Amino acid sequence: MKALFYTGIGIAALWLQLTVAPLIEVGGVKVNLPLITMLVMGVYWLEPWVFVYGALSGLAMDVFSHGIVGIYALSFFGVSFLSRYAGMSLYENNILFGSIAVAGLSFVEGVVSITLLHTLDAGIPWWRWIFFHALPGALYNGLFAPLVFLVMIRLGRRFRAGEN
Secondary structure, three states, X not given: OHHHHHHHHHHHHHHHHHHOHHHHOEOOXXXXXXXXXXXXXXXXXXXXXXXXXXXXXXXXXHHHOOOOOOHHHHHHHHHHHHHHHHHHHOOOOOHHHHHHHHHHHHHHHHHHHHHHHHHHOOOOOHHHXXXXXXXXXXXXXXHHXXXXXXXXXXXXXXXXXXXX
16 A cells, blocks of 8 residues: 555656646756655655655656666665665654755755766766756755645645554
């Protein structure tokens, strides 16, 4: 049953990423909803499914974004471990910490993605991409995270209530 729940969240996040995220783009920076949902799951719920969810949502983002399959899948999978660790060691059950964690982990994911892309193509200006893509994207994800936290908390409560 949990697998279906996570699949539904993943499909909804990907659908919103493809339809709504371009509409709420600010200065060329789009929110990354599959990444935020994966980080919220890792920080808030501490479920083992977050690793599978991270790899599959990253793979879906690879298919619908830049065309190099594996970049987002590897970076999402790696950051899912960090989100789980952050949730186990630092989480204090408040949305402010969750937003800060999402911003920081989004930045780490951006650095990993850009580093992987730079490894494949040395012509990519690494520092420029860090400061003009990864950092603004991480800050925007951190600002958008409280809304995702509230939705995911309500969905989690309804799911748990439905299990009983």
